[in-house]
Amino acid sequence: MKKADKTLIIFMAILPWLSISLLGRKTLKRFLPGGIFMSLYLIAEGRFAEKKKWWWFPYSVKPNVLAELPLILGPFLVGSLWILKFTYGKFNLYLLVNIIIDSIFTFIGLNWLKKIGYVSLVRLNKFQLSLVFLIKSFVLYGFQVVYEKCFPQNET
Helix, strand or coil: CCHHHHHHHHHHHHHHHHHHHHHCHHHHHHHHHHHHHHHHHHHHHHHHHHHHCCEECCCCCCCCCCCCHHHHHHHHHHHHHHHHHHHCCCHHHHHHHHHHHHHHHHHHHHHHHHHCCCCEECCCCHHHHHHHHHHHHHHHHHHHHHHHHHCCCCCC
16 A cells, blocks of 8 residues: 555545534534444454455554554544434435445445555455445444433433
């Protein structure tokens, strides 16, 4: 991986965070627990996928650090907050938006990441990866529903 490509990966992790202030404090407080839960879920999934050879990251941020961490802590975490902000409570819209964004990543973004030597699928094809993303969409939404039942937000 070229130095310019490494810079792009770092940029990819940092750039989404520039939009956080636009979310609003209330939205951040409401949806951040779900985003953090999903980030932890993705870290566990990454370890599992590494063992099962679902995908391969020839590039690593640091030794013994999950290579997909820039994706998890950047676009996925912040993107989840934005998607929840605009679609939570409208499940069909939430599902549609997730399918569209996940498909763009799977069928366009993944090609670019493979081209720069960041990741490649090994034992999963793109359709199977789409199903993995779909499952994560259900898990995130389900977590948020349960979280809001257990910790209702006080409207003042």
